[in-house]
Amino acid sequence: MTPAPDELxxxxxxxxxxxxxxRSLRxxxxxxxxxxxxxxxxxxxxRLVVDLGCGGGLVAIPLAATGxxxxxxxxxxxxxRAATARNEPTFRAVAGDLDGVPVAPALADVVLLADVLEHVARPADAVAAAAxxxxxxxYLFVNTIHRTRRSRLLAITLGEGLGFIPAGTHRWEMFVTPAELDDMGRRAGLELVQRIGEAPRLWRTLRTGAIALRETPSLAVGYAALYRRAS
Ligand SMILES: C[S@@+](CC[C@H](N)C(=O)[O-])C[C@H]1O[C@@H](n2cnc3c(N)ncnc32)[C@H](O)[C@@H]1O
Incomplete structure (x- = not known):
């Protein structure tokens, strides 16, 4: 059954x-x-790209703008509707659960799960659907949040507590560890190609009121990963 959308x-x-x-997602x-x-x-x-959990198209629309x-x-x-209103001719919106996407299988060059896995009840099913x-x-591109004490402090206690992210956006228990994601990927026939850690750029975040990220070798807060479906 398609889950009800989160009013956030x-x-x-x-x-x-x-x-x-x-503001932070932008x-x-x-x-x-x-x-x-x-x-x-x-x-x-x-390229044919499927952006699963695209929201208002903050990533999808700039990609469509490249053709x-x-x-x-x-x-x-x-x-x-916010995404469609950007009027990018090569963007098409599909309403529905990412688990039952009415899109032909095995055709996409790139699938995105950008800031989505930490919001779904069964992330392994989402990764399998993407694969x-x-x-x-x-290629599957994922970014999500690790389940650590540090991520709880930064993403929830400070991120939501200080208003950089709307309160109630995240539940710590739903964060996904890199090892769990690798395991989900393996079971879906995906191999890890690249991975980086993401951490907030503190001064810029404080100055602008929007979370800004920097790359870091540490995966302790957020991380992005690229997986490849076996040929
Ligand atoms: C944090 S937003 C990220 C939006 C976009 N990917 C971005 O990076 O700007 C998470 C999005 O996932 C969507 N979402 C959550 N669960 C979903 C599901 N089961 N099926 C489809 N979309 C889902 C939400 O509606 C929301 O738009």
């Missing part, structure tokens, strides 16, 4: 500079895009 995400304001609820989308372009260089206009064909899937229809969409040799 099923709302307007994704692209509105005055909307504080998405801030970190540039970091994600830079990482994606570095890990998967080349011509995006030839990539992007299918954005989300349960939050108001968020999807099923990939063509052989295609």
């Amino acid at each position: 995400f099923d709302r307007e304001g994704w692209w509105d500079p005055d909307c504080a609820a998405f 801030g970190i989308s540039e970091f994600r895009l830079a990482l994606l372009r570095r890990w998967l260089p080349g011509d995006w206009s030839t 990539a064909r992007v299918i954005g899937v989300d349960v939050a229809t108001t968020a999807l 099923g969409l990939l063509r052989p040799g295609g």
Whole structure:
């Protein structure tokens, strides 16, 4: 059964500079895009991308702007409307659960799970669904939050407590460890290609009021990973 959308995400304001609820997500989308372009260089206009849990399209729309064909899937229809309103001709929104995406299997060059796994009840099913969409040799990009005391302090106690992220966005128990993610990937036929740690850039975050990220070797807070489906 399709889960009900979370009202924290099923709302307007994704692209509105005055909307504080998405200020941090807007801030970190540039970091994600830079990482994606570095890990998967080349011509995006030839790629079919499926963005699972795309929200208002903060990652999907800039990719579509490069000419990539992007299918954005989300349960939050108001968020999807915000993405569609950006009028990128190669972006298509699909309302529904990422677990039962009505998209042909084994065709996508790239699948994204950007800041999504820590919000789903069965992350292993989400990873399996993502893998099923990939063509052989295609890539899954994931970023999510490790389940550590440090991530609880930074993402929940400080991040939500000081208002950088709306209160109630995260539940620590739902955070996913890198080992758990690797295991989910292995069981779905994916091999790890790259992984980096993500940590907040404290001064910039405090100065702008939006979480800004930097790369770090430590996986103790957040991390991004690239997996490849076996050919
Ligand atoms: C933190 S937001 C991330 C949005 C986007 N990926 C980004 O990086 O800006 C998480 C998104 O996942 C969506 N989501 C959560 N569970 C989902 C599910 N089971 N099926 C589809 N979308 C889901 C939410 O509605 C929300 O838009």
